[in-house]
Amino acid sequence: MEIRKARKYVRIYTQLEILMQSCSDPLARMATINAILYHKMESFSWVGFYLLSNGQLIVGPYQGPLACQVLENNKGVCWACINEQKTITVPDVRAFPGHIACDSRSRSEIVIPLRNKDKEVVGVMDVDSRITGNFDDTDARELEKICSLVYR
Numbered sequence: 001m002e003i004r005k006a007r008k009y010v011r012i013y014t015q016l017e018i019l020m021q022s023c024s025d026p027l028a029r030m031a032t033i034n035a036i037l038y039h040k041m042e043s044f045s046w047v048g049f050y051l052l053s054n055g056q057l058i059v060g061p062y063q064g065p066l067a068c069q070v071l072e073n074n075k076g077v078c079w080a081c082i083n084e085q086k087t088i089t090v091p092d093v094r095a096f097p098g099h100i101a102c103d104s105r106s107r108s109e110i111v112i113p114l115r116n117k118d119k120e121v122v123g124v125m126d127v128d129s130r131i132t133g134n135f136d137d138t139d140a141r142e143l144e145k146i147c148s149l150v151y152r
Contacts, residue, residue: 002138009142012040013149020149029150031061037127037146038063045130046103049114050078051123057082060123068102076100081111081124087140091133103128110135112143116151 019032030049038047048062050071057071057078071078075098081088090109093099099109106128114123125147129135 002136006138006142008040009138009146012036013142013146016146016149020152026150027061033125033146033149034061034063043129043131043134044127045106046126046128049123049125051114052082052121057123064128065103065105068100071100077109077111078124078126081113082121085113085121087112087144089135089140091135093128105130107132108134110139110143112140112147114147114150 016033016036019036020029023029034047034049038044041047044064046062046064046067048064048067049060050057051060052058056073059067059069073079074083077088077090077093077096077099088111090096090099093101093106093109096109108129108131110127112125112127113121114125116122125143127135127139127143
């Protein structure tokens with residue numbers, strides 16, 4: 001299973017690398033990444049970006065159910081990722097202190113810092129699943145790699 005997932009990510013990354021050549025706009029790249037991941041990774045129930053703007057995390061491009069437009073400051077997995085500046089994997093969101101439930105059906109989550117060309121964190125990629133324990137080290141490694149395409 002783990003090898004199969006890793007191979008799928010390799011195919012997705014290759015496809016995204018090709019698609020990214022046609023447009024350098026970060027928002028367009030985020031939208032494309034979301035669409036590919038949402039439709040190719042069956043266990044992903046929501047894929048999107050939250051972007052830092054004037055000290056707030058504001059929803060950017062996403063795929064899936066309606067999202068929270070602004071995330072409460074310093075609360076939840078996305079803010080933990082911003083504050084710690086590292087990928088956060090949450091096997092069971094109900095056990096995460098201060099979790100923000102934009103979709104009550106979410107059971108696990110992974111959040112990856114989004115870095116610009118200067119390596120500054122400018123937002124996050126947030127991925128939810130309705131499956132408890134859905135995300136692992138393979139997801140973290142491969143989604144970090146995919147995020148690096150946004151500002152390349």
